[in-house]
Amino acid sequence: MPFRGWPALRRTALRSTAMVAGTAVAAVAGLAAAPVANAAPVTTSALRWTPCDGPDHPGAECATLTVPIDWARPGGATFGLAVARRQATDPGARVGSMVFGPGGPGDSGVERVVGGISRFSSETRRRFDIVSFDPRGVGRSNPVTCSGDLLAQRPSPEMGSQADFDATLAYNKRLRADCRARTGPVFDHLDTAQTVRDLDALRAALGETELTFHGSSYGTLLGAQYAETYPHRVRAMVLESVMDHSVSSTREFLRSAATAAQDSFDEFVRWCADESTCALHGRDVRTIWQGLLTRAQRGELENPSKPGTPLSSADLVNRIAFRKFYAVDHAGLAQAIAEMASSSPLPASPTSVSPLPPTAPVFCADWRLPVHDHQEYASLIGTMNRAAPDLPLLLPVQMAVACLGAPTANPQHRLAVRGAPPILVSNALHDPATGYPWAVSVARQLGRSGALLTYEGQGHGSVTSGPCMEHTVDAYLTDLTVPPRGTRCPAVPS
Template identity: 75%
Template sequence: MPLAGRSALRRIAARGTAMAIGAAMAVIAGLSAAPSVHASPSATGALRWAPCDDPAQPGAECATLSVPVDWAHPGGPRLDLAVARRKATDPGARVGSMVFGPGGPGDSGVDMVVGRISRFSPEVRRRFDIVSFDPRGVGRSNPVTCSDDLLAERPSPELTSQADFDATMAYNRRLRADCRARTGPVFDHLDTAQTVRDLDALRAALGERKLTFHGSSYGTLLGAQYAETYPRRLRALVLESVMDHSVRSTRDFLQSEAATAEDSFQEFVKWCDGAADCALHRRDVRTVWQRLLAQAGRGELENPSKPGTSLSSSDLVNKIAFRKFYQADYAGLATAIAEMDASKPMPASPISIAPLPPATPVFCSDWHLPVRDYQEYASLVAMMNTTAPDLPYLLPIHMTAACLGAPTANPQHRLKARGAPPILLSNALHDPATGYSWAVSVARQLGRSGVLLTYEGHGHGSVTNGPCMENAVDRYLTDLAVPPPGTRCPAVPS
């Protein structure tokens, strides 16, 4: 994520990417200026709604919800969560409120409701108040704040020795101390288990006896853990692009992430071989791609979005290819590759390492991914490069390096949601960040409650990909009618 300026302190409203990890982690861009949240809850905890401060996006209402910094000590310090909603477009047919759980980690739910409401189907917008929030540590909800200068000093994840490994551990300690001092006490309470309690407080403040929730990408972790914690307070739960929090070992996690990303690259090559409109049609796509990777590794590949500056091989993989995989925009990726290949190499220049989003501590607090030493780290990198030879240094290895030495308050475990109602899981067969196998695994963990809806296409996110998917999800949310087991929906042109 590019950071502007040299000030020692900057409040950052970070969006995740979205590689899952999982999805959430493939997007590493900063939030643009967003509507302020005016109102505060009353003493009784009800939400006081007021128009959001964005005249370009009328109709959205904003509020804040006060919650404890640490739910284990509800009488201690508090923070205000930013909340937004758009009311049902057909009040006479309104079912209730549907809360959306944003991805990332680092995505803003307020921005989704204010500026990207078309992400939801017309039927859902007609029947539900669409509500979302900025999770703790994100956006307007006490965002993680760190020194710009220190963020810019992030070591490369391409470690070459035990000394590099030790330097990364030391840097992580310095950064955590800096971010904690600037962010305040919430820094130590960013995990999803705390956000589950925030979500239940939001349910109560909305006056909903039971929660209707749609979680996407990293938001599926929140939804699944809500079902585990409060199974009988759940009306309906959609998990879209599913994260599997039962993947325990660092090696298994990284291997699954590398495999699902490489699958998307292979699907891209297959598409290009058969599509006459592919800008690389009848060319050896892998040869062209490897040539660009080599140029980027030498600092000779010009950044198409910042002429005159070099594009690193990591950014070529994570910011160019992976983002196109998210959108299943194979034509756009082929055009971008062809244009970069046709450009003249730059004079070799130093390769910079983009800072990770400040929301990284949210991920670190949820995922225990230990690495003993440089030797083990090198073996993990080699395994990922074997699994995904076309996509070196995927974002998950960056996140693993960034979390070295960090405490994990909410480590991985198998999901147990006994007593939960039917839960609808939605996943593409070829999702670059949250692989289909994760959705299958989570559905199995949910037992009789888990119903998997398969989209036979590509990309990260699937609930509105064609009438088959959209109608199945709409019927579940409005009428609690789950599709038959094994339901699959055909891919639609992107």
């Protein structure tokens, strides 16, 4: 997502004009002509690390790994994969390199490393070089680039007719053509199956016989498919806040995503009822929230970050509420709702939904979510509204709309992982973006390799949520100690 998961899809990704400092080349000539499970790079030079650009982040090192645009044609055109690392803080206790798979799609692993790696425990930072990269199409790795004006013309996902549906299809086709022309041939090779091969080339370039990997949110797709493709090259793997790529139908994908988001809203309402410091304590939170949704629908709700301009109902849901659920910032959400509820209404006016970033095609390359016509779309919206009555027009349905008409190179399938060591699957019970049932499903698909670690709290990302989670994950990564079946860690105050 994130996903970090879905938040990356809320930011407009701009093409970076700065190159990673210290460009280095890792030769990948001689690779197998197709993504065969046991095919390894035949020749890979060591990465040449140099200090990253900027004086504000001492200790971060950057390099570039040259990989094929299309792994089915390893002798063809190439591009540079941006890589960054921070070395283990205790070289004498170093285990090796741990590669972090960023979320989104659209998160920059390079920025994560350069800007600091506080999301990992001090023990992990002590024992491992923390390495990450910008996945193909993201950040400094041949980013997807599209016309800003065209992105801003995105039709509203509130389609009211077949004519609206047809106009959206036409817009999607026009936008894809624009993005392809501006991005180049990488645009047609953005799927996670290609990135799996990038990850294995990075493993080899790091000099690691086996991969130690931590994938978060959307990065869990990468980890799971790596284990499926190269099971015997996995040393240890943490999948945190897990996406279930086996969810095959559009309706089930949207229903399960809506259910997870609504669960987080319900947790917020319960917190506010119990917590006297909540800015809405003692009031009917749902009624106040529905009032804001109504005002936003009319174009009467002022955007807190853009005074004088209206906030759409979709942006109220996704930019105000949903992002607060990620960090379990209930107090901040309550305060924001209270302030908006007491604000003066704007004159009614049309609203527009914030544009999706260019990295949406990465998602479309991995998820086949067909919608055949407006009638089916309206039915899907009905399903989501029943699952999440407080959160209309959630980001997942907007992504499904953005993918209408797009080809899918790496469609959903059940995992077939055979021969991999234990893989730690970690998820909060109340995760707004990757619901707990997805983690249970992925752990089951992994079979004997799946070890489910449950955090009994909330939020998107949980491996450092209290000493129980930290110690369990640290013991697994450093000593390969697998927690007992059914291990659960208690929630800690947010």
